[in-house]
Amino acid sequence: MSTAEITTGAATPPPAPGGNRPGGGPFGKGTPLRRITVAAAYLAVVLLAWQLYVTLADVPSYLLPDPLSVGDALWRLASSGELWPHLGYTVRNIAVGLGAGIVIGSLLGWVIASFRTVRLILAPYVVILQAAPKIALAPLLVLWFGLGLGSQLALIVMLAFFPMMIAMMLGLGEVTDDQRALGRVLNLGPARFFRLVQLPTALPALFAGARIAVIDAMTGAFLAEYISAQQGLGFLMVQGRSTYDTPQLIAAVVLTVVVGLTGFALVSLVERRALPWRR
Template identity: 35%
Template sequence: MKITRRGKRAEGLLERTWRPVVLLVVLVLLWQLATATTGFIEPYLVPSPAATLDVLLGQWPYLWQHTWVTTYETVLGFVLAALVGVLTAVTLVSSPTVERTVYPILLFAQVIPKIAIAPLFVVWLGFGLEPKILVAVLIAFFPVVISMVTGLKSVDPEMLQLASVMGGGPLKTFWKIRFPASLPHLFSGLKVAVTLAVTGAVVGEFVGANEGLGYLILQANGNLDTPMLFAALIVMAGVGVVLFVLLEIVERLVLPWHASRRAEAVTTTV
């Protein structure tokens, strides 16, 4: 029985991953063909995959030092954005007056490019971790609020009426009905937010930092060190992918019924 389950899991994993793996291999081959093989693109513009891999392997301790800083800023910024975003969404849904008052301001703040105000954070907070974390929070905050508000509002009104008839108070109704029903929407917003948090941390490092992937990218760009630049970009993307996958795993653990139903739907449509 255990072997059968493992075989099914391995088969499902293979079914989900072989297409992106094949696409990635094709893209790398085209990259190699356009750079090292034909010389169509000059190395100082776009390095070859081999040159980028040499930097990744040969200078990994140096890359890891900066990756750890960016990852720390990303995770902390994402956690703060998730907590504040959920509390804000609950407040908005609980009071229509607050929603009509605050929601337009949140939308206005979201439209402002964060990179335009990031220098102010450096002036106010200095060159430490605080401005990078703040930029990550601001960029990741809005998707959490939107998804949580949508989830809280998508509860079946009949369920709320039934809870009220059975004597359920607002707090108990929230924890037993509203909050569980909003979790699928919340996780969708969290997965978007965690990738944006990586961007936010790097944007904060662009403005003022002496460590982190953003600092490394700026340094490599200034020195026309394109292999290091591409290596840092690949590591940055890898951090986002790893955090996204971790949230996928948490979602499957917290909402097994939701994850399994979605997987079945994908399987039947392919």
């Protein structure tokens, strides 16, 4: 029934077999071919407008380079091989920090949701910590954890754990009294009840949290690199800025967006696989 819903209004004749999911992607409804075409056309229009503006208004390259020179900078970074260690470094940091943030956030959320005492002691401070601007805290983290990887990962984890913690708390709250009573009638112990009822109930919320956490982890990674690192996409930005190589700066920003979108898409993909019952 879900396929019928989304193929309506699709002009392209051969409807994709099966693989079509409702609400897929940010580019609305339609067959994959149509969606890709629309997305590409949209991108082309934006790039063209950018190019036209730069050319017609005669904007100097150090203020805003045209798309072609950004592409050129991208190509230069990629073909010289300079890009890959930086990209790898950032992606690895995001992955590690996000992984740790997901584990820590989920655990913390579970503890806070499950134990009243912990909630009373911990919850206010966690929220206060989260309300504090991270940019202001970043230099402090550098003082605490040094200039290297430590402070960078700390910042990423600090940003990524929060949405996961909130998601777990909200998700566990979705368990109904009836489900709890059912668990008791079936004599499920706490561990089994968690595995069979609580965790699956919280899973949709956890995925929603993970989507936010991915983006937050990315922000954390760039912030950290911007402040202290000698490597990474954030470092490429700093380098581009300090050498007035604006095309490189923009190229690094474009790569950032690509990394972020990829992370977001990966979470959505896993979510679709993991929650077939929500389709």
